[in-house]
Amino acid sequence: MERSGFAGSRIRERRVALGLRQAEVALRAGISGSYLNLIEHNRRRIGGKVLLNIAAALDVEPGTLAQGAEKRLLTSLRDAAIARPDVEVDLSKTEDFADRFTDWAHLISAQQSQITSLQQTVSSLSDRLAHDPFLSEALHEVLSTVSAIRSTASILAEPGEMDQNWQRRFQTNVFQDSIRLATASQSLADYLDGDSDRVLDTLSPLDELDSLLAKHSYHFAGLETLPDWSDSVADALLAEVSAAAKILGMAYFRQYWNDAQSFRLPKLLALVAELGLDPVRIARETELSLPLIFRRLASLPPDPSHPAVGLMVCDSSGGLLFKQPCDDFQAPRVGSACARWPLYGALTQIGVAARHQVLHSGRPGTLAAQNLFDTFSVAERVTSVSFEGVPVLRSTMLILRSEKPTSDQPLPIGSTCRLCNIQACTARREPSIFSDGF
């Protein structure tokens, strides 16, 4: 039976590629030829000094031999252990376990993958169930109608004679309820299946607009080159949205066009090519306002060579006015976002820019390196200073996928409390389904 890791196969490949015999490499590594043979056939676990010696004999980095499927398996096992902090696991023995019980290790790894996938599904459904008025209403309608049908049908199904008037009434009720049930079920099926986007889009005008902008990747070439503002151009872009979303969309496109006039795309692209996606350096170069630069960077034409870009805008109530996600850094569809977002911190000092590297909390066991983002935030006053009226504030946060860690202690943040696994968070509003269940 094959045991142990997969480093043996890579050792064999490397040795053969170098044209060396087993005995030769074994001699250089200070082990017997038969032992090397067992290692190469993955029948002996390899690590520590022996790995170092073999790597030296083959003139490769030891890490090269230890990478690949074996490493992924070990990472998966560690993720499984980290995901259950209530179960005491000696992580230092992970390799030993994988070596001695390889089949069981693969089983745990597969189950961990399945759990992760199920957690994502549960997160999504929980978010919908907890906050989605449409789904809650639809489920209530289905269950109520089923209750009425069951209750009535069980009376009709009873043996013996029944007063004909009651019988007719109950038959009519069952017929009416069956139609209601068919309608409610279809509505629910539409929501959960093919037409879900359409139904979800109608949650709010803002969601509707978000969906439209996402379909265009937040870039509108026609507005970039439009010489004079024209409502008809925006109207055409907003042809398929509701009247309420159209009002929001018109304001958005007007600002988009104004921004494009202030900071032309060719100049923006040239600066990005020269300075990178660095809003601070671009601001120094152009002396334009940071919110404008943030918006322009977030509306760049899609370019796979750039890190992912997102943009969040809120008012002083914390309500999100604009939600452009950056990979997994997404705003909750409904409900409040994480209070730790630098977007909100910026509201405490109007006009003061803040830069943070943040570590976005994902599922338990998510690798930290996958969730690093750089954020640039600034809040501004959008009404003029006056003794009358309420000052209207707006905070804007640009989000860029981090290419490398720049801080030893990135700011831990989440999306929304229900779907966040940060333990002992002082800003938590409600328990997480990951740690506290439903």
Add this chain to the structure above:
Amino acid sequence: MRHVLLIEDEPNIIEALSFIFLRDGWKVDAHSDGANAVATTVQTAPNAIILDVMLPNRSGFEILEELRSLPDYKDIPILMLTAKGQTKDRDTAIARGATQYMTKPFSNAEVLKTMNALVGHAP
């Protein structure tokens, strides 16, 4: 006399439950709106109540809480019915003073049996 008040907004559920309770010898009253449910209870003076959680204008939990605050209704048997079967709702119902809790869709026989047990009526 056994007398039940059905506080439920589904007319066909009211009709079916009324039928089985009347046939079993109960007096039955029904009310379908959350807003005046407590006033109707006081007016009809039942000795048991079936109370839906999701009602128009006022939730069944609020009605339950108010009824339990009234001396005449602090001990009246109340069976809560709801389309929501979550543990949280059951816990809320019991914490606010429901005598029993049942989720939709329910069985007629089970509802009848439970209500008879609550009012101490032997089958």
